[in-house]
Amino acid sequence: MHELSIAEDLSAIVLETALRETLAKVTRVNVSIGQLVQIVPGLFESAFIECVRDTVAGQAELCIEIVPVRMKCRKCGADIGIEDNNFSCSACGSDDLEMINGRELYIKSIEGE
Amino acid sequence: MRNILDRNQNRANEVRRLLAEEKVLMVNIISSPGAGKTTLLERTLGELNTKFRIGIIEGDITTDRDARRLQKFNIPITLINTEGGCHLDSHSISKVLDTFSLKDLDVIFVENVGNLVCPSQFDLGENFKLAVVSTAEGDDKPAKYPMLFREARAVLLNKVDLIPYTNFRMLNFRKDMEKINRNIPVFELSCTRGDGLGAWFEWISSRITENCNRE
Ligand SMILES: Nc1nc2c(ncn2[C@@H]2O[C@H](COP(=O)(O)OP(=O)(O)OP(=O)(O)O)[C@@H](O)[C@H]2O)c(=O)[nH]1
Ligand SMILES: [Mg+2]
Ligand SMILES: [Zn+2]
Numbered sequence: 126m127h128e129l130s131i132a133e134d135l136s137a138i139v140l141e142t143a144l145r146e147t148l149a150k151v152t153r154v155n156v157s158i159g160q161l162v163q164i165v166p167g168l169f170e171s172a173f174i175e176c177v178r179d180t181v182a183g184q185a186e187l188c189i190e191i192v193p194v195r196m197k198c199r200k201c202g203a204d205i206g207i208e209d210n211n212f213s214c215s216a217c218g219s220d221d222l223e224m225i226n227g228r229e230l231y232i233k234s235i236e237g238e
Numbered sequence: 239m240r241n242i243l244d245r246n247q248n249r250a251n252e253v254r255r256l257l258a259e260e261k262v263l264m265v266n267i268i269s270s271p272g273a274g275k276t277t278l279l280e281r282t283l284g285e286l287n288t289k290f291r292i293g294i295i296e297g298d299i300t301t302d303r304d305a306r307r308l309q310k311f312n313i314p315i316t317l318i319n320t321e322g323g324c325h326l327d328s329h330s331i332s333k334v335l336d337t338f339s340l341k342d343l344d345v346i347f348v349e350n351v352g353n354l355v356c357p358s359q360f361d362l363g364e365n366f367k368l369a370v371v372s373t374a375e376g377d378d379k380p381a382k383y384p385m386l387f388r389e390a391r392a393v394l395l396n397k398v399d400l401i402p403y404t405n406f407r408m409l410n411f412r413k414d415m416e417k418i419n420r421n422i423p424v425f426e427l428s429c430t431r432g433d434g435l436g437a438w439f440e441w442i443s444s445r446i447t448e449n450c451n452r453e
Binding site for chain 1: 239240241242243245246323324325327353355356359360380381383384385388414417418419420421
């Protein structure tokens with residue numbers, strides 16, 4: 126259900142950007158969302174459509190990229206993917222990891238005319 | 239690239255700054271509905287109320303039942319009704335912060351709305367999150383909701399008294415926790431029967447004291 130609040134914040138940024146850039150129409154919104162955010166893309170999309178109904182972004186297409194989890198090992202420097210919730214380094218076994226991807230909620234671009 | 243939740247993040251940072259200035263620790267308690275957050279607070283207040291100056295923010299979808307359960311402790315409690323919303327956000331916290339006299343507090347416990355996914359995504363400005371799970375929910379919660387268990391500073395496994403009546407397997411739970419996050423303590427508790435509470439009181443007291451003594 127966090128899809129709704131995230132969609133609300135997203136639509137606010139999209140509309141504010143459209144106003145600032147004097148777009149007559151927003152055609153496409155590209156977002157990256159980390160796998161750990163556990164968003165349901167269909168729900169997120171419906172929530173977004175609801176939020177931008179009857180605005181300049183009313184016809185915009187929302188493109189959601191789900192980003193898999195990646196971590197950097199602080200011990201050996203390896204850049205590793207995380208599978209099956211195994212949060213330890215596949216190279217050296219250390220669990221001292223820094224998250225690179227997997228938790229993001231980013232707007233990559235807003236397209237319009 | 240812009241963070242979609244940057245409004246929430248900015249406000250959370252403000253809250254964090256404010257609390258740090260006054261040396262108030264804020265703990266964001268997250269669990270499924272009914273895992274035992276309010277019962278944990280009742281037990282914790284019962285023990286620590288005389289040792290620390292405690293405030294409570296109760297996140298509740300529509301009622302004031304949990305807030306009423308804590309009234310007997312005579313401490314500052316502020317209720318936030320989310321009106322259907324499935325989580326608290328930093329704006330709602332920021333709005334109620336001035337109902338507290340921060341200089342007269344050591345810690346604020348925030349009972350988030352019962353839900354394992356949504357609250358984990360919204361920074362409130364807390365010092366740390368606490369994950370509460372109960373054995374009745376099954377042993378697979380860390381595996382299914384890894385984000386919370388990655389971000390929490392400690393896990394409280396509640397209702398261990400019910401293990402004989404459920405298919406909860408401690409070994410499975412511990413194995414998953416070991417994979418997801420082996421750097422945080424897991425307390426096995428029964429908030430009704432009292433098991434494990436001593437270790438929890440000791441741990442949380444250290445966190446509060448540590449924060450009060452910070453330079
Ligand atoms: N058997 C058993 N029951 C418990 C324990 N802790 C809490 N309960 C019971 O579980 C029920 C829910 O507890 P609450 O403390 O209200 O749970 P909560 O997480 O605050 O619930 P919400 O605020 O609705 O999300 C109550 O009936 C408690 O008495 C425990 O350790 N063992
Ligand atoms: Mg409660
Ligand atoms: Zn490594």
